[in-house]
Amino acid sequence: MIAPETIAAVLIAAGALVAAVLLLIRRQGWQAWLLAALSLASGLLLYLTLFPPRLPIGGETLLVATAETPAGVRAEPGERLVALPEAPTIAGAERVPDLATALRRHGQIQRIRILGRGLPPRDRDADAGLPVEFAPMPVPRGLVRLEPPADTPAGAVFALAGQASGLEGGAAELLDPAGRRVDGRTIGADGSFTLGGTARAAGLARFTLRLRGRDRAIVSDTPVPLRTLAEQPFRVLLIGAPSPEAKYLRRWAEDSGIDLQSRLDAGGGVDLAGDRARLNAANLRDVDAVIIDDQALLAMGSGGRSTLAQAVAGGLGVVVRMTGPATAATRESWRALGLSVEAGSDIAPVVLPPLAPDAEALAFQRGPGSDDVPEGVNAFDDPAPDLGHWMVRTGADFVTAVTDADGAVLAGWQQRGQGRTALWTVANSFALILNGQDDRYQQWWSEAISAVARPGGLFRPEVPPLPLAGERMAICGLTGAAQVLGADGTANTLVIDPAAGAKGCAAYWPSAEGSHTIEQSGRGGKQTYDFLVLPRGALKAITARETGEATARWAAEQNAPNMRGVPERRGPAWPYFLAWLLLSGALWFAERRWRTVSDQPG
Incomplete structure (x- = not known):
């Protein structure tokens, strides 16, 4: 359907153009050209009278206070200050539960400026539809990145990686649940480090990542969960010839709890194998x-x-x-x-590489020794084999x-x-x-x-690696009715989101720190899975860095050319009507006088 503005523009332009052409046909000279130009201008003013240009609604800037916003911030003329729940107490700021509420209350807002650390995930889910300005604060001092260890089989070595800010020359230490140092590294210029240890008993353990400054003072202690898997013993076949390697592989399998069957060809047609070691499909x-x-x-x-x-x-x-x-x-x-x-x-x-950073860490990795092994055997200083x-x-x-x-x-x-x-x-x-x-x-x-090895069938749902108390988390990999037992024993039923499809995801809000257990009914009975919820503020520096980076990306997307425009309305019509009336009157008078002069006999 053709818009009314288009129809009016075509009719007015046609009329003004016809009038200008008739003037130029009747007489030549600069007066005729001037009158023709005034006719076109009159047509333009008539169109602007009927359809005035659109103007933005309002012109205010919305100041959004987030976490760590200075308490002394004030709104200038043309600005409106609102404070999100994470923001400190600020005089004169309007408290709002989220950014969307602030935008609904103040429809005249034309742009947004974010103060403090940045928007939490709650306010970054949707587009604001307005240009956004945000300058991230400096990265705080402390732990700004942490990659916790993956689930580790008992007896295997685990590793965690991280990055610290402002701690060059300091140290990163990994402490076991008893508080003993397992591993340690000096923090370099880029702040990155990697630590590790050996997984012991099956279950969920709480290690501690300790950061020290250059002066050896403790900067932070961060809980690090480690899940040691108690999987069913591997069933392994060993095929080959008798050799030292085969001998020690059998000893390793026995010490590791592996169900090993061997088939060793001793030569001369002698095959040291049982029926279970035969290489057939069964x-x-x-x-x-x-x-x-x-x-x-x-x-x-x-x-x-x-x-x-x-x-x-x-x-x-x-x-x-x-x-x-x-x-x-x-x-x-x-x-x-x-x-x-x-x-x-x-x-x-x-x-x-060295077995451990020092003798103390090596002693912990090896665990308690036997009575028949002297202390001087296999020490930290022994040379590496060729x-x-x-x-x-x-x-x-x-x-x-x-x-x-x-x-x-x-x-x-x-x-x-x-x-x-x-x-x-x-x-x-x-x-x-x-x-x-x-x-x-x-x-x-x-x-x-x-x-x-062939994948096992343990119940291992997907949970975030570092969940925090009081923050929403998603639990995926659920296949039936499930619940979570909190650290205090409180049971919370999980409702699987139909939109998640085959992923089997449900939302959960842990209210307290500590060990939580997911329970699900399976074919073999009740299945359980433990995970550790960290206390509030345990990852403060990490959260601050991630929030600033995510808010900067979100703000850049709001400033993209394809964002929807600012709300607009029609401007006033009376200035264009007054100009059209004056110009049309002047044009009528000039044309009438020009005709009077041209009709007089020469």
Whole structure:
């Protein structure tokens, strides 16, 4: 449908243009051109009288006070000051529950200026529709980034990463639940650090990340949750020839609680294996991983490798252990399992990092020793063993699982169907045990096996890594009726959001810090999952940095060209009507006089 403004513009323009052309036809000269121009101007003023230009409604700036806004801030003429719930007490500020309420109350606002740390997530969910100005405050001193450790199997090494602001030359320390120092690092110029330790008993533990300044004074203590998994024992097949590596792999499996069955070819047709170690489809369906050396894989023949490859596609994990330089035939046998690498005929030394930053941290990682081991054996100062690894070239699909201190690949895997095939390149890793580094040997093999083993069926819903008391969080991965038991034992039923679909997500607001438990009914009965809720303010510096960065991004989006315009209304028509009336009268008088003069005889 054609707008009235368009119809009026066409009619007025046509009339003014016809009048101007008739004037120029009847007479030439500058007077005629002047009258024609006045006719067009009269038509324009008539259109502006009928449809005055649109003007913005109001012109006020909304000052939005957020957390850490100075208490002495005041609104200037043309500004209106509102305070969000996070803002301190400010004289003259109007308290509002959120930004949307302030915008609804004050429709004349033309722009927004945010003061303080920035808007919380509640106020960044929707567009404001107005230009927004925001200058982030400096990053506060303290912990500004924290990546807590992932769920860790018992006996494995965990790691956390973080970044501190304003603490160059200070220290980051990791304390165990008993308050003993596990690891420590000096904070450099960029503030980044990485700490780690060994996961012990299964369950949820509360470690502490302590930051110290250059003067060794404590700046902050931040709780760090660590969940140690008590998974069912891995079922592993060990295939190869009798060797020191096979001997210590069996000992490692026994110490780690792994259900290991071995099939060792002693030569001369002697096969040291039980019925459960036979490589057939039925047995392979019952195990989580297979460790096989390259020569045993090559000797299996195409039929045996085909059976193993089918099991990998169905979810089985395989670790191929190199016992010598790779040949074209061995690489071809690897490709049958989905492992594509090149080279592997040259060997290079393995660069080993220190076991721990100091003897105290090493003692904690190893735990209590036995009575028959003297104190001087396997001490912190003992030299590292000489190890070598076969140098292979990998592609983009190869995922590294174990590296040395220089980043060289010691073990890695590739996906095949639902399973994974890994390559172990260390020629003599058992030398670690002979030199007192049992911890490193166990860690390497634990990481390699965990990377490829068939996935388990534990109840492990998705929760935020660092939930805070009093803040909304989402719990996903729920498949049925579930509830959360708070730290005080209070039960809260979780309502799954239908919009989440297959993700199975529900909202939860923890009211108190401490250990919380998610309970869900499953096939095998009640399933539980523990998570730690941190106290309010535990991540104050992190929250401040994230809030400032998120608000700056949100403000930039509000200033984008595609944002909706400022509310407008029609301006007053009387100035244009008065100008049109005067101009039309002058035009009528001038045209009449011009005709009178032109009609007189010469």
